Amino acid sequence: MIGTSPTRTDGMAKVTGRALYVDDLRFEGLLHGKTVRSTVARGRLRGITYRPGVPWSEFVVVTAQDVPGVNTVTLIESDQPYLAEREIRHVAEPVVLLAHPDNGLVEKAARLVELDVEELAPVFTLDQSRAAAARGEAQYGDDNVFKRFRIARGDAAAALARADVVVEGTYETGAQEQLYIEPQGVVAIASPEGVTVWGSLQCPYYVHKALAPLLGLPPEKVRVIQAVTGGGFGGKEEYPNVIAGHAALLSWKAGGRPVKLVYDRLEDMWATTKRHPARTTIRSGFTRDGRLLGLHIEIEMDGGAYVTLTPVVLSRGTLHAGGAYRCDDVTIESRALLTNSPPYGAFRGFGAPQTIFAIETHLEQAARRLGIDPVLLRRKNFLRAGDVLPFGQRLTEDPGLERLLDDALAALGPKPAGPSGEGARIGRGVSTFFHGSGFTGSGEVKLASVAALELLEDGRVRVLAASTDIGQGTTTVFAQIVADRLGLALEDVEVAQPDTHFVPDSGPTVASRTAMVVGGLLAGCAADLESAVGAGDRRGFRQAARAHHAAGGKTRFERRYEPPPGVRWDDDTYTGDAYAAYAWSAHAVEVAIDPLTLQAEVRDFVAAQEVGRVLHPTLAAGQIEGGVAQGIGWALYEDVVLENGVMKNHQLTNYILPTAAEAIPIRVLFHEQPYAHGPGGAKGIGELPMDGPAPAIGAAIADALGVVVTRIPFLPERLLASLDAAERADAAR
Amino acid sequence: MRLEFEVNGVATSVETHPAQRLLDVLREECRLTGTKEGCGEGECGACTVLIDDLPVMSCLVPACQAAGRRLTTIEGLGAPDGALHPMQAAFAREGAAQCGICTPGMILAAVAWARDRGSAADAGEALAGNLCRCTGYTRIFAAVAAALDASGNADRGAAR
Numbered sequence: 056m057i058g059t060s061p062t063r064t065d066g067m068a069k070v071t072g073r074a075l076y077v078d079d080l081r082f083e084g085l086l087h088g089k090t091v092r093s094t095v096a097r098g099r100l101r102g103i104t105y106r107p108g109v110p111w112s113e114f115v116v117v118t119a120q121d122v123p124g125v126n127t128v129t130l131i132e133s134d135q136p137y138l139a140e141r142e143i144r145h146v147a148e149p150v151v152l153l154a155h156p157d158n159g160l161v162e163k164a165a166r167l168v169e170l171d172v173e174e175l176a177p178v179f180t181l182d183q184s185r186a187a188a189a190r191g192e193a194q195y196g197d198d199n200v201f202k203r204f205r206i207a208r209g210d211a212a213a214a215l216a217r218a219d220v221v222v223e224g225t226y227e228t229g230a231q232e233q234l235y236i237e238p239q240g241v242v243a244i245a246s247p248e249g250v251t252v253w254g255s256l257q258c259p260y261y262v263h264k265a266l267a268p269l270l271g272l273p274p275e276k277v278r279v280i281q282a283v284t285g286g287g288f289g290g291k292e293e294y295p296n297v298i299a300g301h302a303a304l305l306s307w308k309a310g311g312r313p314v315k316l317v318y319d320r321l322e323d324m325w326a327t328t329k330r331h332p333a334r335t336t337i338r339s340g341f342t343r344d345g346r347l348l349g350l351h352i353e354i355e356m357d358g359g360a361y362v363t364l365t366p367v368v369l370s371r372g373t374l375h376a377g378g379a380y381r382c383d384d385v386t387i388e389s390r391a392l393l394t395n396s397p398p399y400g401a402f403r404g405f406g407a408p409q410t411i412f413a414i415e416t417h418l419e420q421a422a423r424r425l426g427i428d429p430v431l432l433r434r435k436n437f438l439r440a441g442d443v444l445p446f447g448q449r450l451t452e453d454p455g456l457e458r459l460l461d462d463a464l465a466a467l468g469p470k471p472a473g474p475s476g477e478g479a480r481i482g483r484g485v486s487t488f489f490h491g492s493g494f495t496g497s498g499e500v501k502l503a504s505v506a507a508l509e510l511l512e513d514g515r516v517r518v519l520a521a522s523t524d525i526g527q528g529t530t531t532v533f534a535q536i537v538a539d540r541l542g543l544a545l546e547d548v549e550v551a552q553p554d555t556h557f558v559p560d561s562g563p564t565v566a567s568r569t570a571m572v573v574g575g576l577l578a579g580c581a582a583d584l585e586s587a588v589g590a591g592d593r594r595g596f597r598q599a600a601r602a603h604h605a606a607g608g609k610t611r612f613e614r615r616y617e618p619p620p621g622v623r624w625d626d627d628t629y630t631g632d633a634y635a636a637y638a639w640s641a642h643a644v645e646v647a648i649d650p651l652t653l654q655a656e657v658r659d660f661v662a663a664q665e666v667g668r669v670l671h672p673t674l675a676a677g678q679i680e681g682g683v684a685q686g687i688g689w690a691l692y693e694d695v696v697l698e699n700g701v702m703k704n705h706q707l708t709n710y711i712l713p714t715a716a717e718a719i720p721i722r723v724l725f726h727e728q729p730y731a732h733g734p735g736g737a738k739g740i741g742e743l744p745m746d747g748p749a750p751a752i753g754a755a756i757a758d759a760l761g762v763v764v765t766r767i768p769f770l771p772e773r774l775l776a777s778l779d780a781a782e783r784a785d786a787a788r
Numbered sequence: 789m790r791l792e793f794e795v796n797g798v799a800t801s802v803e804t805h806p807a808q809r810l811l812d813v814l815r816e817e818c819r820l821t822g823t824k825e826g827c828g829e830g831e832c833g834a835c836t837v838l839i840d841d842l843p844v845m846s847c848l849v850p851a852c853q854a855a856g857r858r859l860t861t862i863e864g865l866g867a868p869d870g871a872l873h874p875m876q877a878a879f880a881r882e883g884a885a886q887c888g889i890c891t892p893g894m895i896l897a898a899v900a901w902a903r904d905r906g907s908a909a910d911a912g913e914a915l916a917g918n919l920c921r922c923t924g925y926t927r928i929f930a931a932v933a934a935a936l937d938a939s940g941n942a943d944r945g946a947a948r
Contacts, residue, residue, distance in 0.1 A: 060883070062880050062881055063880070063883065063885075065888070066879075066880035066881075066885055067872075067880060068888075069880075069885040069888030069891050070862075070872065070876040070877075070879045070880045070885055070888075070891055070892075070895060071822070071862065071863070071865075071866065071872070071876065072820075072821070072822020072823070072861070072862035072863050072892045073822070073863075074888050075821070076821075076824070076889065078821075078824075078825070079815075079821035233921075234921050235887070235889075235921060236824075236826040236832055236834055236887070236889045236890050236919060236920070236921055237824070237826065237887070237889040238826075283888065284887065285824070285887045285888065285889030286886075286887040286889060286921050286922055287887075288921070319828055320826065320827040320828060320829070320832075525887060526886035526887030526888065526922045527886065528886070673882070673883040673927075674883060676883075676926075676927075677883045677886055677922070677923055677926075677927055680923060680924040680926040680927065681886065681921070681922045681923050681924045682924075683924055684923070684924025684925065685921070685924075687924075706827070706829060706831075707827045707829065707831035707832055707919070708829060708831055712919055712921070713924070713925075714915075714916045714917075714919060715911065715912045715913075715914075715915035715916050715918065715920075715925045715928070715929075716912050716913055716916035717912075718912060718924060718925035718926070718929075720926045720929060720930075721924050721926050
């Protein structure tokens with residue numbers, strides 16, 4: 056069962072249109088909600104005017120004054136209000152909520168609400184944020200710094216001082232929109248009797264935890280149900296807390312009538328979270344023959360206007376910043392700063408793609424300075440068994456990077472000589488990297504996730520977990536893991552819809568943790584169930600299970616997360632085993648650059664990876680292919696243009712995604728090295744493929760054009776500017 | 789206005805504004821929610837349906853243009869006995885549907901191209917108006933190729 060590719064369990068519903076997404080659910084007496092947002096980046100709210108033009112008495116209107124409980128979104132610091140009361144910190148900040156049975160009328164009414172805001176000076180860049188804090192005008196703490204980390208292993212300064220060659224560079228990555236094709240949406244029914252929310256979301260218990268204080272309800276009166284969800288990629292990790300709270304506030308004020316809030320694409324792109332923009336400066340020291348001696352890395356991320364999840368995004372970025380290379384003298388310093396942009400948030404990779412782009416692009420520059428082939432420079436410095444990561448984690452097993460890189464390059468084949476028939480300039484590039492599976496540091500221990508199996512009367516088994524299927528195939532893989540252990544057929548295992556009334560908190564569906572961590576809990580539950588009922592073949596098990604059920608035996612088998620033996624992390628010193636397991640990968644890419652337009656396009660892409668045992672080859676390859684495509688988009692096309700701190704090109708007409716027209720089949724190779732503590736030997740997979748494409752494409756562009764471009768997306772005008780700068784530098788020499 | 793058309797082989801009559809989006813008529817009046825809204829501006833293709841076998845983005849089509857026409861939505865693609873259309877079967881089997889929100893529109897666009905291969909040079913061009921954020925299109929191409937093989941290209945008119 057494990058290692059085979061049965062048709063996904065939700066496949067039939069999805070290809071026939073029967074799968075019900077939140078906007079497809081029907082409710083009697085439904086009201087349509089709408090959010091009125093600030094158009095000012097920073098200021099003080101003085102008043103709200105409801106101009107004539109709609110029958111206002113028919114509307115439900117909610118402002119901060121109507122919040123029955125606490126007006127802050129529950130996350131790490133809970134500093135973000137559901138509705139601005141006095142202080143406005145970013146354009147698109149929610150201020151007023153409206154609801155009405157007529158969807159068209161509520162749109163009209165929203166345009167008639169006038170916010171009177173006294174404007175204050177905003178900060179839109181990292182430099183402006185730091186300068187404002189230096190003037191004593193910090194908006195967060197006394198320095199606008201949401202979070203900082205420092206890793207120091209060995210003596211980086213001394214290593215740089217004794218190096219033959221020191222290389223320095225700064226690498227910038229822009230924001231990126233998750234662009235799930237189904238926009239954010241929820242329906243809520245809320246009253247003092249309780250609240251129920253149906254939503255497009257990744258983390259039912261995040262929403263559960265947020266709604267209780269907002270409404271002043273005890274947890275048992277809060278119920279969150281995941282509808283079929285049309286993609287998330289991190290965008291539906293924390294934002295649903297906000298939209299669910301808004302719908303609940305409207306329903307509460309409306310006396311418990313159901314309220315639907317579904318964003319249109321423009322609002323979704325304008326107002327919701329995106330990948331954190333980042334700037335990383337690296338100084339490295341090498342011996343003349345290319346051995347890496349020392350690394351000094353400084354990372355800055357733009358957090359936006361509220362803390363939200365920024366500290367953990369920064370942490371993952373910091374822990375991945377050293378790359379897949381051995382270096383015993385490393386200093387890494389990182390900070391995330393406030394700006395008056397909508398809060399940046401979770402997006403596949405969660406800080407790591409930004410810093411991996413930096414270290415990989417830095418190696419391209421270093422290789423050119425050293426006169427060493429960039430592929431060879433990587434090989435000389437690969438992490439191996441026994442090496443220690445900058446935060447003190449010793450690798451007990453060899454990551455096998457050599458083999459991954461060999462296979463990726465072999466699949467790509469020999470490089471064509473000279474330009475292509477159309478005169479395009481051809482370049483080849485690679486990236487090599489790792490991604491930690493599961494929550495960072497002590498995260499999994501603190502989460503203490505629970506999953507359960509329920510034995511049904513007919514001898515089948517039901518999975519109880521809050522982990523959501525957002526397209527990646529959670530329900531299929533969970534059923535596979537349990538069926539495999541119990542010798543059952545896939546259809547003998549049903550996976551309960553994530554509904555907080557019935558499923559335990561198996562933690563959020565994030566961080567490449569679901570198959571490995573929650574799947575691991577379920578494998579444990581299945582083992583317990585098997586010992587209670589007795590092992591056998593499929594018929595034997597089901598017979599024994601029916602008898603066990605009829606005899607009143609135990610029917611619920613639950614497991615709580617325990618870290619694998621020997622895995623320890625120290626939050627105070629920020630050292631230890633940051634992740635229980637790592638997935639490893641090498642990407643190899645060929646690009647063609649149009650000599651006239653400088654538009655780069657990907658002609659071939661090979662992704663080789665070691666993710667432990669592959670549970671479902673088709674779904675796993677789908678994860679890699681989709682992640683790579685998002686990485687190609689981030690590298691070549693997806694440019695979030697900010698104006699007044701907020702996305703200016705917030706529509707699909709001018710935010711360019713990869714389409715089928717330029718898509719090439721992505722080639723996926725797995726090396727399977729079963730992981731001792733994963734279900735069936737599996738590790739995490741979901742985020743890994745996001746890390747490699749941007750630096751590999753950058754390396755290929757450098758190969759084609761002879762210049763290393765240090766900022767993505769690699770738009771033609773940026774390539775032109777880099778070529779011009781290189782020419783000027785040559786002329787001046 | 790009173791709007792009459794055929795959808796999935798069923799004669800249908802609804803009362804609607806002539807400029808109402810066909811997408812809304814299908815979802816709200818006909819309760820055919822398999823047709824999805826992804827962007828509302830004709831860029832993502834999630835709302836693709838067939839009018840007389842031609843793919844259109846129903847978020848851009850005023851309802852009055854459907855008058856007297858023959859519409860196919862994802863709900864009407866399979867055989868009356870419930871058997872899947874070869875394109876649906878291939879999408880399920882090949883893992884071409886992940887989150888599934890683009891899937892109905894993607895399948896209808898692929899079916900339209902399978903019936904009229906001259907309408908685009910290849911599957912990439914045929915599906916360029918249908919965005920998928922999950923798959924990177926690799927498995928969608930595989931599914932389309934498999935469906936073409938399965939039906940021996942003799943798909944014309946089979947999908948009613």
